[in-house]
Amino acid sequence: MNRNNDVESIVIRIAGDSGDGIQLMGSQFAVSTALAGADFATFPDYPAEIRAPVGTTFGVSAYQINLGGGPITTAGDAPEVLVAFNPAALKVSLPMLDRGALVIVNNDTFTARNLAKAGYDNDPREDGTLNDYQVVTADISHLNLEAVKEFGLSKSEGGRCKNFYTLGMLLWMFDRELAPIEAWIQRHLGGKPTMRDANIKALHAGHAFAETAELSANLSQINLPQAEMEPGEYRSITGAEALALGLAAAGELADRSVMFCSYPITPASPLLHRLTNLAEMGVGTFQAEDEIAAIGAAIGASYGGMIGVTSSSGPGIALKTEAMGLAVSAELPLVIINWQRGGPSTGLPTKTEQSDLYQAVYGRNGDTPIPVLSASTSGECFEMAIEATRIALRHMTPVILLADGYLSNAAEPWRIPEISAIEPIASNPVPDSDESPQRRAFTRDAKSHGRAWVTPGMPGLMHRIGGLEKDVVSGHISYDPANHQRMTDLRAAKVDSVADFIDDQAIEQGPDSGDLVVVAWGSTYGPVYQATRRTGVSFIHLRHLNPLPRNLGQLLGRFDKVLVPEMNDGQLTTLLRDELCVEPVPFSKVTGQPFLIRELVGKIEAVRGEAS
Amino acid sequence: MSNKLTAKDFATSQEVRWCPGCGDYAILKAVQKALADAGADPANTAFVSGIGCAARFPYYVETYGFHTIHGRAPTIATGLKLANPDLDVWVVTGDGDSLSIGGNHLMHALRRNVGLKILLFNNEIYGLTKGQYSPTSRVGTKSPSSPKGSVDTPVSPGQVAMGCGAHFFARGVDTDKVGMSDVLKQAHAFVGTSFVEIFQNCIVYNEDVFANFTERKTAANTQLHLKHGEPMLFGENNDKGIRFNQDTWSLEVVDATESPDEVLVHDEGNAVVARLLIDLHLPVAMGVIYRQPAVSFEDAFYAHHPTRMKRTKSIADFIKGPSSWTVE
Numbered sequence: 028m029n030r031n032n033d034v035e036s037i038v039i040r041i042a043g044d045s046g047d048g049i050q051l052m053g054s055q056f057a058v059s060t061a062l063a064g065a066d067f068a069t070f071p072d073y074p075a076e077i078r079a080p081v082g083t084t085f086g087v088s089a090y091q092i093n094l095g096g097g098p099i100t101t102a103g104d105a106p107e108v109l110v111a112f113n114p115a116a117l118k119v120s121l122p123m124l125d126r127g128a129l130v131i132v133n134n135d136t137f138t139a140r141n142l143a144k145a146g147y148d149n150d151p152r153e154d155g156t157l158n159d160y161q162v163v164t165a166d167i168s169h170l171n172l173e174a175v176k177e178f179g180l181s182k183s184e185g186g187r188c189k190n191f192y193t194l195g196m197l198l199w200m201f202d203r204e205l206a207p208i209e210a211w212i213q214r215h216l217g218g219k220p221t222m223r224d225a226n227i228k229a230l231h232a233g234h235a236f237a238e239t240a241e242l243s244a245n246l247s248q249i250n251l252p253q254a255e256m257e258p259g260e261y262r263s264i265t266g267a268e269a270l271a272l273g274l275a276a277a278g279e280l281a282d283r284s285v286m287f288c289s290y291p292i293t294p295a296s297p298l299l300h301r302l303t304n305l306a307e308m309g310v311g312t313f314q315a316e317d318e319i320a321a322i323g324a325a326i327g328a329s330y331g332g333m334i335g336v337t338s339s340s341g342p343g344i345a346l347k348t349e350a351m352g353l354a355v356s357a358e359l360p361l362v363i364i365n366w367q368r369g370g371p372s373t374g375l376p377t378k379t380e381q382s383d384l385y386q387a388v389y390g391r392n393g394d395t396p397i398p399v400l401s402a403s404t405s406g407e408c409f410e411m412a413i414e415a416t417r418i419a420l421r422h423m424t425p426v427i428l429l430a431d432g433y434l435s436n437a438a439e440p441w442r443i444p445e446i447s448a449i450e451p452i453a454s455n456p457v458p459d460s461d462e463s464p465q466r467r468a469f470t471r472d473a474k475s476h477g478r479a480w481v482t483p484g485m486p487g488l489m490h491r492i493g494g495l496e497k498d499v500v501s502g503h504i505s506y507d508p509a510n511h512q513r514m515t516d517l518r519a520a521k522v523d524s525v526a527d528f529i530d531d532q533a534i535e536q537g538p539d540s541g542d543l544v545v546v547a548w549g550s551t552y553g554p555v556y557q558a559t560r561r562t563g564v565s566f567i568h569l570r571h572l573n574p575l576p577r578n579l580g581q582l583l584g585r586f587d588k589v590l591v592p593e594m595n596d597g598q599l600t601t602l603l604r605d606e607l608c609v610e611p612v613p614f615s616k617v618t619g620q621p622f623l624i625r626e627l628v629g630k631i632e633a634v635r636g637e638a639s
Numbered sequence: 640m641s642n643k644l645t646a647k648d649f650a651t652s653q654e655v656r657w658c659p660g661c662g663d664y665a666i667l668k669a670v671q672k673a674l675a676d677a678g679a680d681p682a683n684t685a686f687v688s689g690i691g692c693a694a695r696f697p698y699y700v701e702t703y704g705f706h707t708i709h710g711r712a713p714t715i716a717t718g719l720k721l722a723n724p725d726l727d728v729w730v731v732t733g734d735g736d737s738l739s740i741g742g743n744h745l746m747h748a749l750r751r752n753v754g755l756k757i758l759l760f761n762n763e764i765y766g767l768t769k770g771q772y773s774p775t776s777r778v779g780t781k782s783p784s785s786p787k788g789s790v791d792t793p794v795s796p797g798q799v800a801m802g803c804g805a806h807f808f809a810r811g812v813d814t815d816k817v818g819m820s821d822v823l824k825q826a827h828a829f830v831g832t833s834f835v836e837i838f839q840n841c842i843v844y845n846e847d848v849f850a851n852f853t854e855r856k857t858a859a860n861t862q863l864h865l866k867h868g869e870p871m872l873f874g875e876n877n878d879k880g881i882r883f884n885q886d887t888w889s890l891e892v893v894d895a896t897e898s899p900d901e902v903l904v905h906d907e908g909n910a911v912v913a914r915l916l917i918d919l920h921l922p923v924a925m926g927v928i929y930r931q932p933a934v935s936f937e938d939a940f941y942a943h944h945p946t947r948m949k950r951t952k953s954i955a956d957f958i959k960g961p962s963s964w965t966v967e
Contacts, residue, residue: 257966262959275954279950279953306943319714327722331718331722489681
């Protein structure tokens with residue numbers, strides 16, 4: 028894949044009918060040299076016919092813009108974003124895109140007639156044609172005309188403003204400023220005040236629409252180590268898809284049904300949508316009335332013998348906190364997925380962040396430890412869903428899996444795993460004994476401390492569970508002080524024992540000792556990988572955050588300095604200091620944008636400079 | 640099962656820890672009896688509760704039991720019922736648990752018509768936290784948190800149920816064995832959410848708050864026991880009836896011996912009359928006030944999960960997605 032290597036530059040292709048005013052706009056962009064830093068280049072691509080028939084593939088007119096922050100010399104290769112104003116434009120442009128590209132489709136033009144003209148037998152929005160892409164559909168023509176209604180333009184004049192309406196949407200989605208584009212409109216349409224004002228209005232209206240609709244875009248994970256692609260069969264996958272498939276696979280590996288219970292929230296909802304299609308794989312979805320009900324129903328499903336799963340983003344996870352404590356106390360398995368976004372409070376719903384690590388590791392009342400995992404890439408969401416389920420069932424505990432808004436939508440090439448090669452997930456058996464059912468339900472495995480999974484419906488095993496402290500042996504309610512100490516110790520030992528079952532921490536790349544190691548977690552994997560490769564420093568990427576791998580302290584001790592880049596205000600830094608008594612150098616970025624490779628390289632070089 | 644179980648078979652080894660004289664004891668006995676009468680299988684029965692005095696209930700019933708967190712019992716019960724629709728799932732809750740902190744979940748369980756039997760122990764007070772006024776407390780209730788009398792308008796459990804689109808609403812009095820037995824039997828048999836308000840006497844913090852209609856001596860004159868298809872009669876000799884006043888659009892008491900034709904016949908499916916019956920005071924309406932059968936949530940859910948959550952395809956058949964390619 029030959030792409031711009033920095034997320035700051037985005038190649039956008041806008042395609043539609045000749046009559047859509049696309050070349051006018053494109054050429055006007057092209058002649059403009061006044062914009063600061065020459066920060067875009069365009070590539071017109073239009074039909075030979077002056078007036079090609081409307082809606083046909085040979086009548087498609089397009090131009091490409093490279094919206095970049097630095098010097099741009101070409102219009103880019105494969106567009107990362109396609110705006111298709113009609114089916115023909117989609118048909119012509121789709122082959123140019125790499126998998127995972129963002130495709131914005133104007134719904135208003137997808138009529139039966141236009142589909143036929145473009146040569147589509149079925150609606151590509153519905154028949155799976157767009158499965159490999161991130162798709163945003165909007166009634167752009169209609170919304171745009173509404174936005175510019177006040178200017179009294181003809182339908183065709185008004186319709187031409189949709190270029191800027193769409194550009195407004197894109198500027199929101201990619202965090203670009205409106206001001207330069209608005210200034211450009213001022214200069215170039217100054218002679219036609221009505222058109223000028225209408226286009227500015229459309230630009231702002233598109234921007235506002237994208238904000239209100241919480242549209243977000245995450246381009247492919249272009250920083251992943253492409254060179255190391257192992258042979259095998261690949262597909263394109265987003266984090267939400269991979270997690271959905273991972274949960275279904277976990278159900279199959281455990282021979283249990285999966286009940287997914289959630290409440291809609293940005294950016295977690297794509298997982299819910301994906302899972303609704305997996306009923307044949309034993310997956311049920313329940314949209315609850317709120318976040319608390321979602322986790323409550325998931326706990327109820329786990330109590331009933333299914334794999335209960337809930338998912339949300341930080342604010343929703345906060346609401347679920349009390350119920351997590353119940354699952355810890357009742358010793359029930361549960362998978363909790365947090366698609367992190369910028370906080371605090373409502374914060375930045377569409378922007379990515381890694382700032383819920385404290386919440387996951389420390390954020391509950393009482394001494395209530397919960398294992399915490401994180402997914403590094405979209406594809407890794409698959410295996411981490413299985414790992415989270417495996418831990419939940421083995422230790423009979425809720426498990427938190429941290430993903431983030433970036434992973435939810437970002438697509439990457441993914442090597443399709445061999446399901447039969449994955450170790451099945453075992454449930455703790457009910458002990459065959461003469462003890463009371465209550466005691467049998469709380470018989471724990473010596474190594475994992477996981478109890479037997481006894482579920483209503485099993486004959487002769489009626490017992491009671493709950494959130495009150497219970498006797499460590501009998502499982503009955505107990506207020507005994509010494510017993511509470513033992514139960515607290517047991518809950519800590521249980522979570523700690525997860526580390527006995529996981530692999531030692533490996534060094535992702537670089538030497539196994541030296542002056543500097545970069546330690547990261549989650550979706551910063553791609554840029555950190557590239558930055559450490561370029562600078563030759565060592566890189567450790569964590570997937571188990573609580574408990575940490577047993578050898579991590581010893582591993583970090585081989586380096587003079589530990590640099591921790593993360594998209595928060597230093598949360599992993601605190602955790603490492605707390606758990607391992609190391610003193611890392613924090614490197615925070617909380618702009619809602621992923622790290623850039625050059626930012627990381629700069630920081631690595633600066634820290635190395637201090638070290639030497 | 641070879642031998643029919645008795646109420647005693649539904650008692651656990653756990654010491655019951657409610658205050659002596661609490662109305663909960665009578666309800667516990669009534670439920671244990673109802674389970675035995677219905678031939679319930681203890682292994683296929685689960686009691687789920689939230690927090691409060693009533694929420695202790697599952698510890699005392701020899702079935703599966705889950706004592707959860709404040710207000711959330713309907714959510715956990717919903718998940719359980721979806722996971723295993725064959726279970727008999729009961730929710731035991733109080734007025735604070737279900738109508739204050741858990742109001743949202745009660746509302747959604749009712750509107751979805753999840754197959755749960757929800758028993759609301761209404762004592763118009765917070766017992767476990769030592770006597771604060773509750774969402775059903777009458778205006779002016781003096782309590783540790785309202786020494787000058789509460790000012791909030793109380794909520795009516797029955798009207799909440801009707802407003803949420805409930806399909807089954809019934810009432811009983813904790814100590815009324817006969818009435819409770821019938822109401823629990825009907826609630827148990829209903830497919831969907833059966834919501835039962837039980838007037839429960841808290842002898843420590845709100846004693847006799849319902850005495851004006853629960854006193855045994857006067858109950859015949861203060862309670863209207865409804866039976867579907869039968870005239871709404873009450874009084875020691877069934878000499879009083881309920882009729883509809885077309886001028887005021889309300890129910891009123893009529894002398895049944897003088898105007899027998901004016902006495903309404905109870906129609907459980909009539910939502911308008913149900914709302915009037917819920918608000919009726921002296922007599923207070925008891926028994927099944929409203930019942931309107933409808934598809935249960937779990938049945939509707941499984942209609943969309945036709946394999947009944949059983950795996951009919953392997954993930955291996957699905958994982959490749961719409962298109963894939965090979966790297967050599």
